[in-house]
Amino acid sequence: MQKKVEILSVGTELLMGQIANTNAQFISRRLPEVGLGVFYHSVVGDNPERLTECLHYALSRSDVVITTGGLGPTQDDLTKEVIAKALGLKMVLDIQSEEWIREYFTKMGKTMTDNNLRQAYFPEGCKILDNDEGTAPGCLIEQKGKVIILLPGPPRELIPMFNKHIIPYFREKCATPLTSRFLRVVGIGESMVEKKLYSLVDGQTNPTIATYAKDGIVTIRVTAHDEGEIPATLLVSDMCGKIASILGDSVYTDNDEEIELTVFKLLAENNLTFSCAESCTGGMLAEKITSIPGSSQVFKCAAVTYMTVSKTEMLDVDPTIIEKYGVVSKETALAMVQGMIKKSGTDVAVSITGYAGPQYDDEPVGKVCIGVCAPGCRTVKEFRFSGNRDRIRTLSVINALDMVRRALLHLDPAE
Amino acid sequence: MQKKVEILSVGTELLMGQIANTNAQFISRRLPEVGLGVFYHSVVGDNPERLTECLHYALSRSDVVITTGGLGPTQDDLTKEVIAKALGLKMVLDIQSEEWIREYFTKMGKTMTDNNLRQAYFPEGCKILDNDEGTAPGCLIEQKGKVIILLPGPPRELIPMFNKHIIPYFREKCATPLTSRFLRVVGIGESMVEKKLYSLVDGQTNPTIATYAKDGIVTIRVTAHDEGEIPATLLVSDMCGKIASILGDSVYTDNDEEIELTVFKLLAENNLTFSCAESCTGGMLAEKITSIPGSSQVFKCAAVTYMTVSKTEMLDVDPTIIEKYGVVSKETALAMVQGMIKKSGTDVAVSITGYAGPQYDDEPVGKVCIGVCAPGCRTVKEFRFSGNRDRIRTLSVINALDMVRRALLHLDPAE
Numbered sequence: 001m002q003k004k005v006e007i008l009s010v011g012t013e014l015l016m017g018q019i020a021n022t023n024a025q026f027i028s029r030r031l032p033e034v035g036l037g038v039f040y041h042s043v044v045g046d047n048p049e050r051l052t053e054c055l056h057y058a059l060s061r062s063d064v065v066i067t068t069g070g071l072g073p074t075q076d077d078l079t080k081e082v083i084a085k086a087l088g089l090k091m092v093l094d095i096q097s098e099e100w101i102r103e104y105f106t107k108m109g110k111t112m113t114d115n116n117l118r119q120a121y122f123p124e125g126c127k128i129l130d131n132d133e134g135t136a137p138g139c140l141i142e143q144k145g146k147v148i149i150l151l152p153g154p155p156r157e158l159i160p161m162f163n164k165h166i167i168p169y170f171r172e173k174c175a176t177p178l179t180s181r182f183l184r185v186v187g188i189g190e191s192m193v194e195k196k197l198y199s200l201v202d203g204q205t206n207p208t209i210a211t212y213a214k215d216g217i218v219t220i221r222v223t224a225h226d227e228g229e230i231p232a233t234l235l236v237s238d239m240c241g242k243i244a245s246i247l248g249d250s251v252y253t254d255n256d257e258e259i260e261l262t263v264f265k266l267l268a269e270n271n272l273t274f275s276c277a278e279s280c281t282g283g284m285l286a287e288k289i290t291s292i293p294g295s296s297q298v299f300k301c302a303a304v305t306y307m308t309v310s311k312t313e314m315l316d317v318d319p320t321i322i323e324k325y326g327v328v329s330k331e332t333a334l335a336m337v338q339g340m341i342k343k344s345g346t347d348v349a350v351s352i353t354g355y356a357g358p359q360y361d362d363e364p365v366g367k368v369c370i371g372v373c374a375p376g377c378r379t380v381k382e383f384r385f386s387g388n389r390d391r392i393r394t395l396s397v398i399n400a401l402d403m404v405r406r407a408l409l410h411l412d413p414a415e
Numbered sequence: 416m417q418k419k420v421e422i423l424s425v426g427t428e429l430l431m432g433q434i435a436n437t438n439a440q441f442i443s444r445r446l447p448e449v450g451l452g453v454f455y456h457s458v459v460g461d462n463p464e465r466l467t468e469c470l471h472y473a474l475s476r477s478d479v480v481i482t483t484g485g486l487g488p489t490q491d492d493l494t495k496e497v498i499a500k501a502l503g504l505k506m507v508l509d510i511q512s513e514e515w516i517r518e519y520f521t522k523m524g525k526t527m528t529d530n531n532l533r534q535a536y537f538p539e540g541c542k543i544l545d546n547d548e549g550t551a552p553g554c555l556i557e558q559k560g561k562v563i564i565l566l567p568g569p570p571r572e573l574i575p576m577f578n579k580h581i582i583p584y585f586r587e588k589c590a591t592p593l594t595s596r597f598l599r600v601v602g603i604g605e606s607m608v609e610k611k612l613y614s615l616v617d618g619q620t621n622p623t624i625a626t627y628a629k630d631g632i633v634t635i636r637v638t639a640h641d642e643g644e645i646p647a648t649l650l651v652s653d654m655c656g657k658i659a660s661i662l663g664d665s666v667y668t669d670n671d672e673e674i675e676l677t678v679f680k681l682l683a684e685n686n687l688t689f690s691c692a693e694s695c696t697g698g699m700l701a702e703k704i705t706s707i708p709g710s711s712q713v714f715k716c717a718a719v720t721y722m723t724v725s726k727t728e729m730l731d732v733d734p735t736i737i738e739k740y741g742v743v744s745k746e747t748a749l750a751m752v753q754g755m756i757k758k759s760g761t762d763v764a765v766s767i768t769g770y771a772g773p774q775y776d777d778e779p780v781g782k783v784c785i786g787v788c789a790p791g792c793r794t795v796k797e798f799r800f801s802g803n804r805d806r807i808r809t810l811s812v813i814n815a816l817d818m819v820r821r822a823l824l825h826l827d828p829a830e
Contacts, residue, residue: 014440017443018627020435022435029432038430050455191489214434278698282717290721300725301729306711309715313716
């Protein structure tokens with residue numbers, strides 16, 4: 001039976017909403033690699049009674065409890081002491097940690113205050129997990145068949161410690177590792193994806209299939225464990241093949257990557273340069289492409305022609321086209337993308353013009369026209385998106401990227 | 416005694432680490448406004464037994480339980496049914512919701528599948544919370560002195576529903592309302608802010624002061640309750656005045672607003688148009704400004720001149736300047752912003768050129784030059800930011816916006 005993991009995050013800043021619990025997300029994403037499943041997340045404040053209560057409850061329902069936060073030197077950092085007490089363990093000084101902390105302060109040229117020495121005390125019998133990025137080491141306690149792991153809160157400390165200590169610890173113990181692959185789909189809604197995959201999903205236990213939709217992209221997770229002689233990887237790739245044959249070229253990746261990365265790779269592989277002409281999206285497409293390290297290999301420039309007159313000034317769009325067909329029209333989108341190609345001299349370009357809201361006069365909010373020019377391909381398409389301004393802009397960018405992808409792969413436009 | 420709130424998020428995608436629990440963060444941040452404190456977050460998968468168990472546990476330790484997720488039309492959306500069963504309530508069809516869902520599909524020109532109708536069934540006696548952004552309404556159940564609220568998972572649905580239904584519901588019930596105000600500071604780090612405010616923060620119980628740093632902005636929350644005759648609002652505004660006098664013009668808002676909104680308002684009040692010339696930020700500044708509804712009132716255009724040659728092609732930057740001083744230099748930043756003003760004819764412009772990483776050759780990653788032109792003001796500044804690519808880009812945009820703000824307010828540049 002699969003071991004159940006619970007992540008117990010300690011910190012009032014989480015309960016005040018000052019930060020999102022990205023530590024729980026990070027740990028949850030990584031543990032399936034070593035055959036563990038996360039069944040619960042909990043968050044509790046820096047309060048000894050409530051933390052004790054949460055720990056006991058976590059141990060009653062989970063096999064592994066990983067705490068994050070509360071290992072620092074300040075008064076409200078109390079995780080280690082509270083958990084030691086709850087488990088009936090004494091706190092003992094670890095000479096090596098003491099030395100290490102003293103050295104750390106010397107190296108940083110800072111004065112060590114007494115409360116920093118608290119970080120060298122640990123529950124007796126635990127395994128100390130050193131922290132190369134900060135002064136708070138973590139620890140791992142094995143007790144009555146359960147494992148309790150204490151990690152610090154700052155992600156830049158937690159992440160390397162997790163990689164260095166936790167993954168190897170569980171990999172050694174792992175009996176039946178899980179394998180997951182993530183397909184991503186663009187241009188089909190989540191309920192339609194589920195409907196199409198119903199016969200595959202229904203009653204399926206190995207692999208399991210789960211879908212998740214965000215911002216116009218549906219992610220399909222396929223997870224399996226070894227089944228007798230059949231390795232998990234084979235079960236997963238078989239299932240992914242079946243899904244791909246049902247969903248066709250709407251599946252843009254089987255590698256859980258953002259669509260801008262897929263487009264970037266296609267451009268780079270084909271040695272093509274890329275530019276964009278944006279109106280309602282205001283630079284969002286350019287921002288997404290340039291978020292990729294190394295994007296300067298393919299991305300040349302963008303013109304964000306937000307006011308109507310800029311479309312003429314920056315892209316030479318004929319004002320009579322705008323007047324005749326409207327600023328949000330296939331004709332204007334086509335003139336924008338053609339202007340961009342001419343002005344920038346890039347191989348591939350995309351244009352977006354639309355009404356993202358708020359409502360002015362009787363503009364049809366959600367109407368967006370997107371044009372693409374690529375070698376041997378010129379397409380323009382009109383969309384009607386629903387949702388608020390942010391969603392309309394995001395869907396515009398996702399669909400523009402999908403149109404570029406389809407143009408580069410010589411696929412038919414999506415329905 | 417303060418009511419305890421628990422946020423119970425339902426969704427395997429959270430336990431798989433596909434998304435961070437930003438809903439819990441959002442709700443936690445907002446509830447103190449209506450006098451409520453969040454004591455626990457929990458996350459459980461789409462599993463009826465475990466969800467039932469978590470609900471009972473939450474009700475045993477909290478007064479208000481807010482669930483997020485699992486209200487959609489798919490098979491694994493089971494929150495409503497499971498919670499109704501756990502509370503001993505029947506599910507009944509709500510005719511109005513049925514009509515509304517049918518209308519929604521007609522309006523979208525989509526076919527309604529049978530599973531969508533599940534969204535019109537609710538636990539008997541509950542208050543239905545309509546959802547203007549999707550097909551899954553939420554609901555609110557009062558039972559045995561406890562309040563159970565079911566909200567959908569997608570933030571673009573949850574956030575408006577929370578604002579429309581949940582805040583007013585609790586505001587009406589709130590005995591000792593808290594008043595909060597959020598100041599925001601740009602250009603000073605969190606530990607420096609804390610140091611400067613130490614004498615105000617130390618031992619302070621009403622108002623309380625908390626700081627929180629993200630992406631180059633430090634937010635300071637000041638929260639108070641009425642103190643005898645003195646109203647909370649007065650206590651808060653007094654404290655905000657003290658903080659502002661210590662931190663000076665680094666405080667850009669006392670209204671918890673993004674800095675792009677502050678800049679947008681300054682531009683709009685002064686009837687000034689705005690354009691930007693971006694290199695390493697790749698359109699991020701334009702995207703931020705145009706995320707504001709109504710930004711077309713001030714924002715004209717942006718040139719994202721990512722490749723060096725585009726700086727000359729789009730902004731007429733003299734190539735000899737780039738050759739002599741380098742593409743990331745004050746001189747190039749100045750030529751970019753001046754080129755933008757000339758080309759676009761706007762009143763105010765900003766330029767950003769920098770090395771955001773990854774490291775090529777011996778480029779100094781983190782070096783960013785920003786130029787601003789505004790009526791009666793021309794400034795250019797060199798920064799050295801640390802962190803990864805995303806952080807360097809974000810800090811570049813925040814500081815560019817701050818330079819525009821200072822130019823518009825005729826303030827000295829920040830230290």
